[in-house]
Amino acid sequence: MTKKPEVKVDLKNLKAGGFIKERGKDLFTVRLRMPGGRLPVERLQKIAKVAEKYGGEFVHLSVRQSIELINIHxxxxxxxxxxxxxxGQEVASCGPRLRVPVACGGCEYNPNGLMDTQQAALEVDKELFGTMTGHHKFKVGFSGCPHDCPKAAINDVGFVGAVQPGWDKNKCLVCGLCISACREGAIVPDEDQRPVFLAENCLYCGDCVKLCPSEAWQTLQKGYSVYAGGKWGRRPMVGTLVATFLSADQVIDIVREIMVWYQGQAAGMGRIRLGEVLLQKGIESLIERLRIKFPNQIKLGTAPPAVIDRQLRGEAIGTDDR
Structure with missing residues (x-):
């Protein structure tokens, strides 16, 4: 009897295609591609049937809005x-490439939403999903408002919906709703109880515009605040603000520009994330590049990404010097 040749599995290529090796022999987790975390019910039903037919007793919901099929041979x-x-369901990807974007519900049905994050996530996924970085993973996230449920600032590039308010004193009823609604102290009363806007305290949530009964508060401009260099994991980092009020049609361009800068600057640095490159090379280089294409949105004088120190300090836990 002729012995069948042994099938060799290239784990690196499989992981690039969303197949992740498990502990069990010949078993893998299959990560599904779900930009923005949106999943039609009919597709969900199909996924359940496939999981039941080929997988284990459960599926896993990842922290990046995906379903993972477990115990697939x-x-x-x-x-x-x-x-x-x-x-119509595709498999996602892993490895040093742009991952599936995450997003909140945006302005479609969420009353706090300021921007259409679902559309933005779909567009980035369509145009840039799987783009090789050559260095490490590259994650993109969209939050529709400053509540920032998807935690945009811990993505390599994160977007947060923002509204810049403006006040027309001639329309103001002096009702005080805006003052009581502003949780950041950006609107305070003067001696006549009329609102005074303190721009340095504003988070651009737009609540004053939504609540004003006389339309004295209006939207001067709306768009995304853009953060770069964030990540989580073993050594977390909070991204730094690089742009404000970026329009929806500029999203893909700025992600692409930041990726190109990252690819070039990280050459020869090994397996390294964008935030670490910004710390080593300096953020000024990225800002100068972005200013060429986005002169009105880029923030000057921005700080580097903030490293979160997770180390325990002081005496080691569990030691006994007695």
């Missing part, structure tokens, strides 16, 4: 991919 990969494709 590598011999079933082709069947899993083909059956998921029947419902």
């Amino acid at each position: 590598f011999k079933d990969f082709d069947s899993v991919v083909a059956e998921l494709a029947e419902a």
